[in-house]
Amino acid sequence: MSTVNLEYKVAKEDFSKAGEASSAIKKTLKKLGVNSKIIRRVAIVTYEAEMNIVIHSFGGKIYVEIDTEKIKIIARDTGPGIPDTEKALEVGYSTATHQVRELGFGAGMGLPNIQRCSDEFSIESIVEDYTQVESTIYIQ
Amino acid sequence: MKVSDLVSTGEFQLITEIDADPSIKGCYIGDLLSWVMAHLEESQSWVTIQSHVNVVAVAVLNEASCVILAEGSQLDEDAKAKAEEENLPVLSSRLSAYEIAVLINRMLMKND
Numbered sequence: 335m336s337t338v339n340l341e342y343k344v345a346k347e348d349f350s351k352a353g354e355a356s357s358a359i360k361k362t363l364k365k366l367g368v369n370s371k372i373i374r375r376v377a378i379v380t381y382e383a384e385m386n387i388v389i390h391s392f393g394g395k396i397y398v399e400i401d402t403e404k405i406k407i408i409a410r411d412t413g414p415g416i417p418d419t420e421k422a423l424e425v426g427y428s429t430a431t432h433q434v435r436e437l438g439f440g441a442g443m444g445l446p447n448i449q450r451c452s453d454e455f456s457i458e459s460i461v462e463d464y465t466q467v468e469s470t471i472y473i474q
Numbered sequence: 475m476k477v478s479d480l481v482s483t484g485e486f487q488l489i490t491e492i493d494a495d496p497s498i499k500g501c502y503i504g505d506l507l508s509w510v511m512a513h514l515e516e517s518q519s520w521v522t523i524q525s526h527v528n529v530v531a532v533a534v535l536n537e538a539s540c541v542i543l544a545e546g547s548q549l550d551e552d553a554k555a556k557a558e559e560e561n562l563p564v565l566s567s568r569l570s571a572y573e574i575a576v577l578i579n580r581m582l583m584k585n586d
């Protein structure tokens with residue numbers, strides 16, 4: 335298998351399409367015959383990253399690179415950025431509005447879920463500029 | 475046990491018009507989507523009061539056998555269309571999440 339690159343645009347506040355990038359990524363991994371436990375971890379990472387772009391950002395993209403050893407997921411948006419990324423990683427920390435919480439989002443578990451499912455994880459953010467979350471999951 | 479077995483009890487209404495009848499291997503109850511994402515397992519039924527379109531995405535990503543809306547919660551129109559597109563059975567019930575879980579457990583035990 336050579337390297338496969340996927341790219342999905344994620345719009346802000348578009349709850350009707352939310353989850354489509356994650357579903358498409360999952361379908362591709364299944365077609366490629368990736369192990370189901372790995373697919374499950376990728377699904378959690380991409381779903382949480384996608385929802386964070388929808389709920390908290392101005393919009394962005396999810397990139398996935400698949401090779402024989404690993405799956406790398408990069409979620410990057412165009413702001414507003416996170417002032418304190420340490421705090422954002424805490425379980426239960428969320429700035430989601432009451433409205434969004436009523437729909438079941440905003441448990442403050444998204445970034446912790448991503449971190450837990452990743453073999454390598456990093457988050458980088460500059461206020462008024464961007465947020466980039468990177469997650470690598472080893473296939474072997 | 476299949477989704478159709480649940481419907482036969484008379485306690486559930488099948489909202490989606492689809493031709494799939496998946497097996498149910500258990501039950502997970504939750505309304506916080508990140509928790510559900512982390513814990514809902516393949517072939518489980520997912521009992522929730524959330525009824526919007528993103529519920530379908532979470533259920534499909536986790537390969538749930540069906541979604542059961544508890545306490546008479548009603549499915550949004552766009553969610554119904556999406557569920558049918560994904561061939562995901564969605565049921566609704568007047569029963570509480572607890573009562574639904576007990577009923578499913580009793581049926582699963584009987585099947586063993």
Ligand SMILES: Nc1ncnc2c1ncn2[C@@H]1O[C@H](COP(=O)(O)OP(=O)(O)O)[C@@H](O)[C@H]1O
Nearest residue numbers: 386390422428429430440441442443444445465
């Ligand atoms: N892409 C993003 N852009 C801006 N802020 C973000 C982004 N992702 C996460 N955050 C911030 O980090 C917090 C924690 O994120 P997360 O753990 O996913 O929980 P939740 O999404 O449930 O609030 C969010 O409430 C938000 O303040």
Ligand SMILES: [Mg+2]
Nearest residue numbers: 385386444445
């Ligand atoms: Mg989140």
